[in-house]
Amino acid sequence: MKTVCLYFEIHQNIHLKRYRFFDIGTDHYYYDDYENERSITETAEKSYVPALEALIEMARKNPGYFKCAISLSGTAIELLENYAPQVLELLGELNETGAVEFLAEPYSHGFSSLKNPEVFRDEVNRLCKKVKSLFGKSPKVFRNSCLIYDDEIGAQVADMGFKGMLAEGAKHVLGWKSPHFVYNCCRNPKLKLLLRDHSLSEDISFRFNDSNWSEYPLFAERYADWVAQLPEEDQIVNIFMELCALGIFQPLSSNILEFMKALPAQFKQRGITFSTPSEICSKVKSSGDLVVEYPTSWVDEERDLSPWLGNAMQREACEKLYSIADRVRAIRDRKLQQDFDYLQASNNLRFMSTKANSYGGYRGIYDSPYDAFTNYMNILGDFTARVNNLYPDMDNEEINSLVTTIKNQETELELKDKEIQKLKSMVARFEAAAPAAAEVEKKVVKKAPAAKKTPTKTVAKKTANSKKAVSPKSK
DSSP states (O other): OOEEEEEEEEOOOOOBOOOOGGGTTTOOOOBOHHHHHHHHHHHIIIIIHHHHHHHHHHHHHSTTTOOEEEEEOHHHHHHHHHHOHHHHHHHHHHHHTTOEEEEBOOTTSSSHHHHOHHHHHHHHHHHHHHHHHHHSOOOOEEOOGGGOBOHHHHHHHHHTTOSEEEEEOOHHHHTTOOTTSEEEETTEEEEEEEEEOHHHHHHHHTSTTOTTSTTOSOOHHHHHHHHHTSOTTOOEEEEEEEGGGEETTEEGGGTHHHHHHHHHHHHHHTTOEEOOHHHHHHHSOOOOEEOOOSOBOSSTTTTSSHHHHSSHHHHHHHHHHHHTHHHHHHHOOHHHHHHHHHHHOHHHHHTTOOOTTGGGGOOTTOSSHHHHHHHHHHHHHHHHHHHHHHSTTOOHHHHHHHHHHHHHHHHHHHHHHHHHHHHHHHHHHHHHHHHHHHHHHHHHHHHSOOOOOHHHHHHHHHHHHHHHHTOTTTO
């Protein structure tokens, strides 16, 4: 039986303001608040709110059948908390239906998985805690920023305890293999991999409203037929996209939401089910190792890192940012950490892209990739100076010492938390067993016969007399 894993990403660009060279050292606030508020409220109004209302309707009309997965970056959560809290309320409603699984990802939606394992782990832990506080669930499956994956990242994610990870079903990696199977990380078989079917995903997210597309207009019946007609052995169909595809990339006037709401009935008629990533990881065995030596992503035809690290400007900006990552982590300053999160956001590097087809030409406030690079490096210059001012004489040895201390403290706290949890569980078991034990003891006391002391004395006397009878003196 075929099953569809439907996943949506929620992330918003962090817009930086115009920052001149002469602002360095005098202005430590880097953000265009007006544009950040405008973009998130517009996206919420045109996409997030109606799309989530549609998903809630689908879940309530198909209880126990319709399921999906959603991940939110930490930076997106902060924007939603400040400017569009109704989106988080709708996510809470969807959570109450039991039809959604929340996934983990890096807090910043940045590239720490490629540059710094400790920062990466810290980001993921912070995001998991945030999701737990909002929805009461701890993520068990991971998806990386921009769906970036390679063998080394998979090994890191497995070490964090996740049982599954989403990745791109890139043709140059799969070769003759199909994305409709479950695979596993070649460095740690415990981590299962769910690979995106980019064709079926982009039929909805990119091509749905394209009147020049040969399949336009697309109806739910035809789409369900495409899934049902896949080879019998292709059982897992992973359809991953950004949530803003529903309402922004594909406007509401295209009837995209009506299309989505019609899918459950069409899938059900063809014996196709919905599953969450955790359910697939738990129930479906891996078909074998997947070797991904070079990072893949879900962007552009190449499905690689070129949209963010494809030219010298992007690589220089990225290297300079992560060169102070350990220092930021050691300082533990809340404002510095927030700025570091926002500066890591993937769009900052993508605005510098010189690829002809990258980002559809959208660059925010910038006139060119060189303009984006100059503005970003000015901000990064001020941010680096702030970090250096706090620890001006800190060398690599001191940084490593501080990072080691922090890591040891975190490990010790984790061990203590686990021990406390074990003790609480033991106390709970003892408390639950105490009334039953007391009742058993009462019954035993009631049934036990009274002790008879007289026979014991009589036996003692008889023993004494028998000894006298055999004594040589008595003879």
